[in-house]
Amino acid sequence: MDALDVPAHDHRMVEQLFRDYHAAASDAQRRAVVELLVRELSRHAALEELIVHPLARTALPDGGRLVDRHLDEHKAVKRTLAELDRLDEGDARTDDLVARLRGDVEEHVRELETEFLPGLRAAVGQERFDALGRALVRAERTAPTRPHPNAPDRPPALTLAAPVAAAYDRVRDRLQGRPRT
Known part of the structure; x- marks a missing residue:
C-alpha cells in the first residue's frame, strides 16, 4: 500500500461521516x-505530522x-475538533462547527491528494513512498484519538508528546x- 492509498482511504471514510452526520435522525446519532x-x-492529522511531514x-x-x-x-x-469534542449532545453550535470543519477538510484533502502526496511520491520514488505507506498503517493503531491544538506539531517534541497524548x-x-x- 503506498502512502497515497492510506490517507485516501481515511479521506473517503471522513467524507462518508459528513454524509452520515447530515442523514442522522437524532441528536444522539x-x-x-x-x-x-x-x-x-x-x-489522521497526527500521522501526517509524525510521519509524512518530516519526510x-x-x-x-x-x-x-x-x-x-x-x-x-x-x-x-x-481547534474546531476540540470545540466539537467539548459540546454536549444536541448543542445548537454543532451544525455550524461541522460545516466549518467540512470546508476546511475538503480543501485540505483536495490539495493533499492532487498535489502534495503525488509531489512527494515523485520526489522520493515509489519504493520509499510504499515504505511510507507501511509506516502509516503501523502507526494508525497508536496515534492520538483526540485533538491537541496546543501540542507540539514537529519532531522532536512531537515525537515525545504524541505517545503520551x-x-x-x-x-x-x-x-x-x-x-x-
Whole structure:
C-alpha cells in the first residue's frame, strides 16, 4: 500500500461521516458521528505530522513552506475538533462547527491528494513512498484519538508528546465509552 492509498482511504471514510452526520435522525446519532469525526481526523492529522511531514520537509523542493502551511491548516482543524469534542449532545453550535470543519477538510484533502502526496511520491520514488505507506498503517493503531491544538506539531517534541497524548486519549475514550474504529 503506498502512502497515497492510506490517507485516501481515511479521506473517503471522513467524507462518508459528513454524509452520515447530515442523514442522522437524532441528536444522539449526530453526536456519535461527531465523536467518530473527532477520532478519525485527530488520528489522521497526527500521522501526517509524525510521519509524512518530516519526510516532505526534506524531500520536496519547497518542503518547509508547504509543511508549514499544512500545519497551519491542521491547527485550524484541531481547534474546531476540540470545540466539537467539548459540546454536549444536541448543542445548537454543532451544525455550524461541522460545516466549518467540512470546508476546511475538503480543501485540505483536495490539495493533499492532487498535489502534495503525488509531489512527494515523485520526489522520493515509489519504493520509499510504499515504505511510507507501511509506516502509516503501523502507526494508525497508536496515534492520538483526540485533538491537541496546543501540542507540539514537529519532531522532536512531537515525537515525545504524541505517545503520551495517545495513551491519555485511549484512557479517556474507554472511560467515556467512545467508539473504537
